Amino acid sequence: MTNEMTTQLIDPYGRSVDYIRLSVTDRCDFRCVYCMAEDMTFLPKADLLTLEELEQIVKCFMSLGTRKVRLTGGEPLVRRNIMHLISALGAEVKAGRLDEVTLTTNGSQLGKMAHELYEAGVRRLNISLDSRDKDTFKDITRWGDLDKVMAGLETAKQAGLSLKINMVALKGVNDDEFADMLRWCGDEGFDLTIIEVMPMGDIGSENRLDQYLPLTEVRRQLENHFTLTPSTHRTAGPARYFDVQETGGRLGLITPLTHNFCESCNRVRMTCTGELYMCLGQDDNANLAQALRSGGETALKEAIIEAIGRKPKGHDFEISRRNSAPAVSRHMSVTGG
Ligand code: SAM
Numbered sequence: 001m002t003n004e005m006t007t008q009l010i011d012p013y014g015r016s017v018d019y020i021r022l023s024v025t026d027r028c029d030f031r032c033v034y035c036m037a038e039d040m041t042f043l044p045k046a047d048l049l050t051l052e053e054l055e056q057i058v059k060c061f062m063s064l065g066t067r068k069v070r071l072t073g074g075e076p077l078v079r080r081n082i083m084h085l086i087s088a089l090g091a092e093v094k095a096g097r098l099d100e101v102t103l104t105t106n107g108s109q110l111g112k113m114a115h116e117l118y119e120a121g122v123r124r125l126n127i128s129l130d131s132r133d134k135d136t137f138k139d140i141t142r143w144g145d146l147d148k149v150m151a152g153l154e155t156a157k158q159a160g161l162s163l164k165i166n167m168v169a170l171k172g173v174n175d176d177e178f179a180d181m182l183r184w185c186g187d188e189g190f191d192l193t194i195i196e197v198m199p200m201g202d203i204g205s206e207n208r209l210d211q212y213l214p215l216t217e218v219r220r221q222l223e224n225h226f227t228l229t230p231s232t233h234r235t236a237g238p239a240r241y242f243d244v245q246e247t248g249g250r251l252g253l254i255t256p257l258t259h260n261f262c263e264s265c266n267r268v269r270m271t272c273t274g275e276l277y278m279c280l281g282q283d284d285n286a287n288l289a290q291a292l293r294s295g296g297e298t299a300l301k302e303a304i305i306e307a308i309g310r311k312p313k314g315h316d317f318e319i320s321r322r323n324s325a326p327a328v329s330r331h332m333s334v335t336g337g
């Protein structure tokens with residue numbers, strides 16, 4: 001859908017920014033080994049933007065041409081009363097003022113929430129599922145229950161939601177499951193995206209270098225079983241796509257460490273405390289909570305426009321023996337991937 005306002009947020013490199021990802025909470029009911037330490041300290045609840053403030057900020061972005069919103073976290077579906085915000089944004093989709101509201105979720109709450117999500121106007125979900133083996137799933141998520149997630153996916157399917165599976169490739173952990181996951185996704189009618197571990201946030205005793213598996217290796221493995229043809233499918237996101245002849249489905253590979261995906265970046269990310277990050281891999285941010293609370297709608301709009309003027313050309317993630325420290329200190333759960 002076109003919109004006469006979509007050209008309003010243009011960054012210094014000529015990229016139009018019409019997509020916002022909102023992390024609505026930093027909390028999660030899982031503790032994935034690559035994402036968080038088990039004893040994570042979360043923000044005091046009082047520091048969070050209220051759901052009304054989140055809605056106000058999204059509407060301000062919409063007035064500047066934003067057409068697509070993704071809610072993420074932490075686990076977005078564990079935020080109390082999150083359906084209020086989702087329904088409000090869904091109403092904007094139904095009215096044609098937004099193209100889409102989607103979520104990235106670990107699936108743990110879908111058994112009880114999938115139907116409500118559909119009714120609210122959500123049509124697609126990204127689900128993080130790193131393993132279909134019960135023990136491996138537990139090893140990765142520490143607190144997750146695979147059966148509950150699988151039941152949630154089934155409910156989501158029945159509710160009419162279209163699902164994409166995100167799988168983080170972890171050396172020595174789930175690296176024997178790629179072919180099985182791709183086959184299963186084909187059977188279920190889900191697209192699959194496999195992601196390299198990114199160096200974000202301290203993860204306690206775990207070492208990212210030990211977890212890191214370049215996707216060149218994943219592709220090599222998959223090509224032993226499947227015919228992968230580079231696809232003409234493009235999004236403004238970081239994935240490169242392949243058509244999978246044997247399943248008729250699509251495979252996405254996200255290789256932030258081995259491939260630069262920034263040229264077409266159309267998105268910004270906001271934390272649950274109102275910090276706007278113009279790049280996932282950089283620390284520069286703008287405090288939209290302060291702008292909104294001190295100067296209302298006008299100050300908020302000015303702060304957003306000023307921030308987009310500082311959107312960097314790209315990130316510089318690196319994992320190497322020399323440097324296994326996080327490239328950015330915040331966790332993925334702060335900006336939500
Ligand atoms: N809890 C939800 C979930 O897991 O889908 C949403 C938030 S989670 C931070 C969003 C995505 O980021 C998930 O697909 C997760 O696997 C991915 N992720 C988290 N930490 C990561 C890291 N260090 N490197 C690569 N992907 C990461």
Ligand code: SF4
Nearest residue numbers: 028030032035074106
């Ligand atoms: Fe939670 Fe998602 Fe991070 Fe796993 S990846 S700990 S589910 S926020």
